Amino acid sequence: QRDRFQTLAEYYRIKHGSIGPLRSWMDRHWTVSRDKIETSELHRLIVALNFPVIYTTNYDRNLEVAFEIHGVEYVKVANARDVSKARRDVPYIVKFHGDFDDDSSLVLTETDYLDRLSFDSPLDVRFRSDALGSTVLFIGYSLSDLNIRLLLHRLWQTWSRSGYEADRPPSFIFMAHRDPVEEAVLARWGITVVTGDDDDPEKGLLGFLSRLAALVEANPSDPPTLESGGELP
Known part of the structure; x- marks a missing residue:
């Protein structure tokens, strides 16, 4: 559509x-x-x-x-x-x-x-710079969008070719529901999937952001980390 x-x-x-x-x-x-x-x-x-x-x-x-x-x-x-x-x-x-x-x-x-799709506009250059040096959290993006999939792949490709992939900052994407196929593909690209805990996608996202905000407020100088499987501790 x-x-x-x-x-x-x-x-x-x-x-x-x-x-x-x-x-x-x-x-x-x-x-x-x-x-x-x-x-x-x-x-x-x-x-x-x-x-x-x-x-x-x-x-x-x-x-x-x-x-x-x-x-x-x-x-x-x-x-x-x-x-x-x-x-x-x-x-x-x-x-x-x-x-x-x-x-x-x-x-x-x-x-x-x-x-x-060439990803060479000023905003694309800015995003690549930010993504190379920072943790990225993707929220609200459709994984059926070719532009987004290509963007995620390009990020992985850049790090893979650099020889310093182990030093890449972690990146995450929020998904309303678990999808083993998508999780495997995204993991291959160095993206950890974070899933909601409610059948309603909006409530699941609100719950995730609420927990994240509470952790940030409690530890402002120590950003929260995600445990394996994309769960907040």
């Missing part, structure tokens, strides 16, 4: 010459109200966990609004100019597939996605 959406967006650009009107429609219909974000426990936890960098493929401003609601400064990074001018003393929200405020940054059409 996502591939179909990309093709439709491509068709729209061909017929209308730009995606401006489509972007405006998406902005109006995909934005969550400020009131809902204010009462969202998920957004509160994301802010409270104080991640130094958050990469999101969403185009909307929901994360930015959450930071503003909770009074936490942040820097939005959506293009090369933002990368060069970003402050280093506040969290980054990196709009990996672009931002509604900048049509040229959007990765929306089929051509946009195919162009990004």
Whole structure:
């Protein structure tokens, strides 16, 4: 379905010459109200966990609004100019597939996605740099998305070819339910799967982030580790 959406967006650009009107429609219909974000426990936890960098493929401003609601400064990074001018003393929200405020940054059409498969855009370079030196936690990404699978594979490939794979910082991905096949493939790429403890995916994610936040709050100078099998201690 996502591939179909990309093709439709491509068709729209061909017929209308730009995606401006489509972007405006998406902005109006995909934005969550400020009131809902204010009462969202998920957004509160994301802010409270104080991640130094958050990469999101969403185009909307929901994360930015959450930071503003909770009074936490942040820097939005959506293009090369933002990368060069970003402050280093506040969290980054990196709009990996672009931002509604900048049509040229959007990765929306089929051509946009195919162009990004080379992973040589400024945001791709920034992500590779961050991922090489930091622990990465992937949340909310579909493993059926070829772009994401290729990204995970490229990270593994970079470390594998370096000769220093044993020194790679750990990386994790949250999955709502266990999948032995995916776990085996991801383990091959150096990614540990973290699973929820509730049949409801949203509740499972909330439970995981709540436990993670509690551990961080209890040991702010000693980041929590995951035990084998992706369980928090």
